[in-house]
Amino acid sequence: MTYRKLTSDERLALESNGCRCDNWDAVEVADPFCPAHYRNATFVGDIRLGTTGGTIMRNGNIPMSPGVYDAFLHNCVVGDDVLINRIGNFISGYTIGNRAVIENTACITMEGTSSFGNGVEVSVLNETGGREVPIYDCLSAHVAYIIAMYRHDKKLVNNLRAMIDRYVDSRRSDRGFIGNDVSVINTGTITNVYIGEATTINGAKSLRNGTVVSEAADPVYIGPNVMAKDFIMLAGAKVDEGAVLLHTFVGQATELTRLFSAHDSLFFANCACENGESAAIFAGPYTVTMHKSSLLIAGMFSFLNAGSGSNQSNHMYKLGPIHQGVVDRGSKTTSDSYVLWPAHIGAFSLVMGRHVSHPDTSRLPFSYLIETAGIPHLVPGVNLKSVGTIRDAMKWPKRDKRRTPNRLDFINFNLLSPYTVQKMMDGTELLSNIEATAGETSERYSYQGMEIKASALRKGRMYYGMAIDKFMGNSVLKRLEGDPIADEADMHRRLRTTTAAGGGEWFDLSGLIAPRTEIEALCNDIAEERIGSIQDVNNRMKALSDLYYEMEWTWVVENFSRWWGKEVSELTLDDVRAIAERWRNSVITLDKMLYDDARKEFSSVARIGFGLDAGNDNGRRRDFEQVRGEFERDPFVRMVLDHIESKTALYHDLISRLPE
DSSP: OOOEEOOHHHHHHHHHTTOEESOGGGEEEOSSOOGGGEEEEEEEEEEEEOOOOSOEEETTTEEEOOEEEEEEEEEEEEOTTOEEEEEEEEEESEEEOTTOEEEEEEEEEOOSOBOTTTTOEEEOSOTTSSSEEEOOTTOOHHHHHHHHHOTTOHHHHHHHHHHHHHHHHHTOBSSEEEOTTOEEESOOEEEEEEEOTTOEEESOSEEEEEEEOOBTTBOOEEOTTOEEEEEEEOTTOEEOTTOEEEEEEEOTTOEEETTOEEEEEEEOTTOEEESSEEESOEEOTTOEEOOTTOEEESEEESSOEEOTTOEEEOOOSSSOSOOOEEEOTTOEEOTTOEEESSEEEOTTOEEESEEOSOOBOTTSOSOEEEEETTEEEEETTGGGGOHHHHHHHHHHHHTOOOOOSSOOOOOOOOSSSHHHHHHHHHHHHHHHHHHHHHOTTOSEEEETTEEEEHHHHHHHHHHHHHHHHHHHHHHHHHHHOSSOOOSHHHHHHHTSOSOSTTOSOEEEETTEEEEHHHHHHHHHHHHTTOOOSHHHHHHHHHHHHHTHHHHHHHHHHHHHHHHHSSOGGGOOHHHHHHHHHHHHHHHHHHHHHHHHHHHGGGSTGGGTTSSTTTOSHHHHHHHHHHHHOOGGGOHHHHHHHHHHHHHHHHHHHHHHHSOO
16 A cells, blocks of 8 residues: 655645644555544554545444544554554554454554464463463364374474464564454453454453454454463454463364453364363363363363363372373263373263272273262263264354364264274274173173272173174175176276375374374374474375275275285175174164154153143143153154165165175
């Protein structure tokens, strides 16, 4: 944009409107310039003012001319059609984008040079230090995971942090920035904050040393009474209603509201936290806590649903708050549950009661961990037949609120994957070994201080078996879908792997599910400086996410003989028919278990409290149906029945395409 000096008439007009400046020669303006749009404004230092030809609609329907009114500006560049009105103290050292509205705000200022929250060290998991993650405005959950959890590889972590340091240096400036279409109203102080376009800040108390990565497609909202210091907020984030943040990263489409407080915590995509408190947590995608009495502390979570009163302890009053916990993806903690760290809870598990014996259920996913009279009871695999587990798996993709095209977290939503299926295979062997060691006639078994009933052990092994059959069979059917299969050679051609990657153990890097070999290759490239930038690291993560299904099939082929007793290359047409039959039976059996579990929500017990004045059971039933609907018409129940039909049709389709 081209700027010019003020004319003498323009200076006189500004002064007659109550504007003041010790050196009008330091004020430059764009054409056309309208002095009438500047009243009671004080200009100090180098000032550049854009045009003011448009109209600002305040509160959506109150028109006002852009300009500067009742404000003190120091060393500022103001874009076109900007409204600055009623600034209590001053705006200093900021470049302000087009169509911004800054009104009834105390102070916006730069204090020296800042990296705007980039490079702030967040002490996750261990409050005393040792797993610090430097935050920056394009940090992904997966990179943060490596920095926090790969401390055994010093060279890797040091080189990764060096990349981050270079990026942080590139963000350093002595000028603040407010982007196009930003609204800052009724706000207290903003110090050393970079504010991206389309951000709305309404009523915040204090923002200091941070970056708001907002964009028109996915704006950020910061609401009343929010206080944040040393922070990063990414696209689509919402921080509202008195939330208090210190040394905190807020990921894409994450919401922290209703007096929630957090310090030294990382929240990645689509987290939702209200009322409670967090300290030193690594909150992977979809970590949810909604209740005032809940505390998440020193833990690593993802896809977590924390019930009211969920608490953990990281301090055993010896060497300080040094203990940490890991809750693998998809788990739930019930109301008033408590876990004394260190502990490791397996994927898709439910925790109920108080647990002080440091449980480790990582080898037995989809389990219930229940405390009864001080004794921890483990029920393996039972969550595979829970309506809640399947409902969660269905709702997570639908609740992805990210609208930005630049998604940083590569989230795999699959309930069954090499990551969980390998654990169930190992868990099946573990349960058999426990049974063999203690004897098949035992009524109860002990595993790491937890009690497992004999019936629960055998049912858990059965649940795991059906889930593995479902996953492995579904993979085979997926490879064989489409055109009729000409002969056995054609079948083997379709069942070939398309990539060497995928064998061996798989990891969950806070949402990204990938083979250990590929993660180690990435880490080696970082350690040996074959990758030079954070963007290159993110690109490699995306490539792993994009290749997931091809790598998944490689894993299935490698593990096929372990489960089915035969290599994929040795399968006959009759073998495929048998696999399809076993797959269909497992799918239908699990679906029927889900159906029966859903029915419990419509039982006579569920109707307690309905039809208070109806006078009889029939009235209670009618009242229940008006509120909750009928069982057979429930959307989830219909989904289960439709799933049975569709999978049965898929089975018959495959059989019809196999040659005689």
